[in-house]
Amino acid sequence: MSFLWKSSNGGTTEKTLTLEEQQEKQINEVRKQLEEPSSLAIQGFLSDASILRFLRARNWNVQKSSKMLKSAVKWRAAYKPEMISWEEIALEAETGKIYRADYKDKLGRTVLVLRPGLENTTSGKEQIKYLVYSLEKAIMNLTDDQEKMVWMIDFQGWTMGSTPLKVTRETVSVLQDCYPERLGLAILYNPPRLFESFYKIVKPFLDHETSKKVKFVYSNDKESQKIMAEVFDMDKLDSAFGGRNLATFEYSSYAEQMKEDDKKMQSNDAGSDASSEASFYSGTDSPKHEDGEHGAMKKACAT
Template sequence: MGVVSEEEAIDELQKLINQVEGPLKKTFERVHQGYLRENLSRFLKARDWNVTKAHTMLLDCLHWRVDSEIDSILSKPIVPSELYRDVRDSQLIGMSGYTREGLPVFAIGVGLSTFDKASVHYYVQSHIQINEYRDRVLLPSMSKKNGRPITTCVKVLDMTGLKLSALSQIKLVTIISTIDDLNYPEKTNTYYVVNAPYIFSACWKVVKPLLHERTTKKVHVLSGSGKDELLKIMDYTSLPHFCRRGSSGSSHHTQSVDCFSVDHPFHQQLYSYVKHHCETQGQGEPAKQGSFHVGFPEPGADGVQIAKTIESEMHKSENCNGLGKPVDDRTVSP
């Protein structure tokens, strides 16, 4: 059999996926939001354009969505509001704006997230809700606004405060990353790492060879807060707050808004959206549902190896004198 082009691979996968019916077909419509071929290509990229493997991956994703009732997760608010605030205070993620190309900019506080104020189920629920809101609301809206498919985002990872205690959360982080790898593949265009201390440099050097080249090409470790580099792809107003340090922006930009805060417009809009959909489905005021339980996938062998490697390297670096110092971008390969 000759080499199949990317377009031919998409055609083949589309023929296979057209055979699904019932709940699987309905949930796939939620996934592609009218941008069928762009979303089929995501699964093909994740499986190196092997149609058979991509088909299996996509079917597994659709079954997971149906079994875990993912289609209804945007009508399942985390309540009471105090609990949602606790989740936001300890799972630092937010959206600060858009790139000039229209891609959402998600900020993640890797180093200062503690994941210690709620059960693992609430953190997984919150993460999936943000994924689904991005895919069902933000990306379709930006696609219409820009007149072209926008199906990915960029992520800015703040490593401020990264230290050995982060190992206590490595299992939860592995669960979340596995959910993303299996069910939301190729949704991130680029990862920008900022405020990276020595311990990140040490871990990155040993973890990088374990990752697929497709992934490592997306990771860019920036010097310091990364402000200068990020301003090449986004306006100042879209910079995450932790990238604005030392800035002399114009007067109406000097107020730095914490995009991790539950009071940030993104989180307020997301929570209002979820609560509204809960109420319009006739459920009235949402009751505390004991969290929305989602089936956790077993991390693959690669994920387990990476987690063990990070743990080992962080232990080695525990007594390093430069543990808390930001790393110069020249010491880490982008």
């Protein structure tokens, strides 16, 4: 990328910026359009790495990226996702419908397992809250060299009633608008034929980049099964997804793990750019988390 610069003799010279300089320039342009952070949580969220993700999500358009980021900041300030605790969503987690796997993919990305067929509640508001909680904890557990995660969606037991369209649309909105560039890959494992019709309804809500990350995988299709071997160590992958790991979700041990994650998030034990959405606090700096602050999101992070 080239820019014209005024020289000391009044003329202009052309300077070619390096990729790093280009990105720094655009980050600064976005920052100029943002208000001062209203809390430590928002300050932690507005890292350079976070702004870069919003820029990538809007194809490096500063105006569109700024608008998107402002909406995300407004949502985080009201929803306070980093303050959701295990006790608030423990009921949602009982069946293992969403959990963080105890293994990563070959690139070191955190893996979130989703089993919509195990839906155990009817409140869309609480279901979205648990999704947000799971996203925050997945981000917190990313390694320093990774900023994206993998979603593994197991369709065993799924019916059209398992995922109401309204909740599905909110899920897409939260992921794309509030956590842009966090999804590296979404594997839809053994979706029934009925889901193909459902996906045709949902797909228009996905942006182009997100839809490219969606892969359909079937256990009886050798070609699609190759995707699993390419992405995962089969010795670590759940047997439910064709791997050789026989371990299954165990609620009580997972609850203890999540409570420990809550403590880490509160104690400011980690704070890398890779986990910038997961803000950390200590002592009296931690804002109080009230249930009433988690209002229903008709269109989360609307742009």
